[in-house]
Amino acid sequence: MKAIVLHEIGEPENLRYEDVPDPKPESGEAIVRLRAAALNRRDVWIRTGKYAGIKLPVILGSDGAGEVVAVGNVKDKSWIGRSVVINPTLEWGNDPRVQSPTFRILGLPDNGTYAQFVKIPVINLFPKPANLSFEEAAAIPLASVTAYRAVVTRGQVQAGETVLVTGIGGGVAVAALQIAHSLGANVIVTSGSDEKLERAHALGAIGGVNYHAENGGNTVRSLAGGEGVDVVIDSVGGEMFNRGIDLLKPGGRFVSYGSTTGNAGNLTLRRIFWKQLTVLGSTMGTPEDFSAMLRLYERKTIQPVIDSVVPFEHAREAHRRMEQAQQFGKIVLRIG
C-alpha cells in the first residue's frame, strides 16, 4: 500500500510518500481501507521531536474513516464492507477516571491513518454516521473526543454558564466551542486572528478577543458580564494559563488539555486557593465519551468544521499549514 512515512525528525519534507507492506489483521483486529484521515497538532509534535516515546519509522495519523475490508476473527465478519469511523484511543482500560498504563493513541507507536489501510482493534470501530461524508467523519475522532471530555465529562459545563475557549483556530477548540454552545453555554473565544474570531462568532460564540491585543482580559470580563467566566477550556498553556486563572469567577473550573506554548511560569497560586478554583486535567476520552460525542454528530446537534481537504500525498503542505496556525478547524487528507 501507499503511506506517508516519517523516518526522521525534522521538516515536513521528512514525511515521505512511499510503498509499505499491507497490514495483516490478528485476532480481534480489523483492516480499514481509509478514504480520509485528518491532522492533529500531535502529528506535528511527533514530526518535530517534541513528543514522548517517539519510535521511527512510523506512519502518523490518529483520525480516519473508511470501509472495513478484513477481520482477524470469523465472529467479526459482519463488519466487512461497513463504513466506519475509528476511535483512536487504544487500551483506555477499565477506569473511566483515567487511562490505563498501556493506553496509546493511534499513530505512534502503532502505525496510523496517513495510509491506504490501517490495522485497528475491532472494538475501536464505530459505524460512520450516515449523514457524514468520509472526509467529515475523519475530521471528528481525536479532536472531538478530547473536546467532549474536556467540556462535558470533566468541565461539567451547564446551560447559562460562561465558557472561555482559547486558541479557537484549533481542531479541539472549535469542537469545544460547538459542544459548549449546544449545551446552552455562553462561549467566549481567543485567537491570534480576527478572521477566526469572526468564524467562531458564526458558530455561536458570543464574542472573542485577539490575544495579540492589549487589555484582552478586560474585554473577556466585559463580555462575561463583568465578573469573569465560569469555565476555561485551554490548550494554549504558558501565559494563557495565568490569564485564564485570573479570568475565572470565584468557584470556577479550569480545564487543561494541552500546552501548545509551554508550561505556565509565575503561576499565582493565591488566585487558585482564594477563589476556590478547580483545576482539571483532561486527555482524550473513554469509549463512552467517544460514543456520546459521536451521537452529537449523528443527531446533527453539531457539524464537523473542516478547514481544508488535500490529497494525502500532500501531507507536507498540510503540516506546514498547521504549524503556522493558518487553519480554522480540521485539515483533512483525502485518500484515493
Ligand SMILES: NC(=O)c1ccc[n+]([C@@H]2O[C@H](COP(=O)([O-])OP(=O)(O)OC[C@H]3O[C@@H](n4cnc5c(N)ncnc54)[C@H](OP(=O)(O)O)[C@@H]3O)[C@@H](O)[C@H]2O)c1
Ligand atoms: N490531552 C489531549 O488528549 C489532547 C488532545 C488533542 C490535542 N491536545 C493538545 O491541544 C493542543 C491543540 O491541539 P489541536 O490538534 O487542536 O491543535 P491545532 O489545531 O494546531 O490548534 C492549535 C491552536 O492553538 C493556537 N495557538 C497556536 N500557537 C499559539 C500561540 N503561540 N499563542 C496562542 N495560541 C496559539 C492557535 O489558535 P489561533 O489560530 O486561533 O490563534 C492554533 O490554531 C495541542 O497542544 C495538542 O497537543 C491534547
